[in-house]
Amino acid sequence: AQRVTQPEKLLSVFKGAPVELKCNYSYSGSPELFWYVQYSRQRLQLLLRHISRESIKGFTADLNKGETSFHLKKPFAQEEDSAMYYCALSVSGGSYIPTFGRGTSLIVHP
Amino acid sequence: KAGVTQTPRYLIKTRGQQVTLSCSPISGHRSVSWYQQTPGQGLQFLFEYFSETQRNKGNFPGRFSGRQFSNSRSEMNVSTLELGDSALYLCASSLTGGPNEQFFGPGTRLTVL
Numbered sequence: 001a002q003r004v005t006q007p008e009k010l011l012s013v014f015k016g017a018p019v020e021l022k023c024n025y026s027y028s029g030s031p032e033l034f035w036y037v038q039y040s041r042q043r044l045q046l047l048l049r050h051i052s053r054e055s056i057k058g059f060t061a062d063l064n065k066g067e068t069s070f071h072l073k074k075p076f077a078q079e080e081d082s083a084m085y086y087c088a089l090s091v092s093g094g095s096y097i098p099t100f101g102r103g104t105s106l107i108v109h110p
Numbered sequence: 111k112a113g114v115t116q117t118p119r120y121l122i123k124t125r126g127q128q129v130t131l132s133c134s135p136i137s138g139h140r141s142v143s144w145y146q147q148t149p150g151q152g153l154q155f156l157f158e159y160f161s162e163t164q165r166n167k168g169n170f171p172g173r174f175s176g177r178q179f180s181n182s183r184s185e186m187n188v189s190t191l192e193l194g195d196s197a198l199y200l201c202a203s204s205l206t207g208g209p210n211e212q213f214f215g216p217g218t219r220l221t222v223l
Contacts, residue, residue: 046210095166
């Protein structure tokens with residue numbers, strides 16, 4: 001069975017500080033990993049997926065199969081990054097049936 | 111382009127009743143997925159419909175069902191409601207399914223008393 005763990009319910013940083021939102025997963029096959037974001041009073045939206053290898057809004061995430069992790073990183077946090085972040089996993093190459101982590105609330109203080 | 115809409119936005123039911131939630135996707139989108147979000151279990155995938163056929167299904171009991179119409183609008187039905195069904199139900203639409211270009215609705219908040 002697939003499992004996604006986001007160990008931090010809340011992460012609080014100051015503007016300009018680096019931020020890392022942790023995501024660990026367990027899955028015996030080849031996973032596809034995603035990060036979703038939900039800003040206050042806005043809808044849930046996809047932030048990035050590991051196969052895209054993109055940087056979105058300054059965020060990057062690298063899939064580390066050895067450590068079964070997909071941490072989300074940004075070198076300099078901005079106040080507008082404050083949001084709820086969800087990590088999700090699906091089977092690679094198969095149907096999109098995501099398993100989500102419980103989410104991490106990121107608060108960036110001015 | 112109008113976004114994904116869900117009706118009703120709020121709903122209160124009692125145990126044992128059934129409920130139907132509606133989702134209208136973005137025009138042209140053929141895939142509609144449903145999710146349940148609760149404080150206890152977090153965000154969980156219910157099922158996906160594509161061109162009127164259920165294409166994928168999460169791990170939920172048979173009390174949870176859905177359908178999709180020819181105009182891609184989708185309904186989700188929960189029968190014999192239980193207290194634990196209280197949740198925010200989200201739907202998301204996309205052109206072909208999968209996470210890319212997937213747009214979420216605002217959700218329907220269901221409270222079961």
